Amino acid sequence: MLKDKEKELIQGAASLAAPRLKTNFILHRIAEREKIEVSREDVDRRIREEAARYDVSVEKMRKELEQHDGLNTLAEQILLGKTLDFLKANVSIEPALEPAVAEEKS
Numbered sequence: 001m002l003k004d005k006e007k008e009l010i011q012g013a014a015s016l017a018a019p020r021l022k023t024n025f026i027l028h029r030i031a032e033r034e035k036i037e038v039s040r041e042d043v044d045r046r047i048r049e050e051a052a053r054y055d056v057s058v059e060k061m062r063k064e065l066e067q068h069d070g071l072n073t074l075a076e077q078i079l080l081g082k083t084l085d086f087l088k089a090n091v092s093i094e095p096a097l098e099p100a101v102a103e104e105k106s
Helices: 002-033 040-054 058-067 070-090 099-105
Strands: none
Touching: 002 070, 040 058, 040 070, 058 070
16 A cells, blocks of 8 residues: 555655755755854753753763764754744844735835
């Protein structure tokens, strides 16, 4: 049954992945332009938080992440989070005018 649905599943996964990739690309570009970086302290703090969340020692959590190349993923998550925080703090959103309203004001 899965074999019959394989193409449909792949297309569904691709349609979900595309917007996420675009968003991550944009957030990375903003981080570069705004010089947002992840420090060693940021990573250490997140490791302590995750260790507490899973009720394991910090050393064990770090070792697990290192063994499964999770430190890069963790740093990426921190970077994206810091970039989103930057945007929330520095971007104001104004409602767009409807085309008919904009024409009336002209």
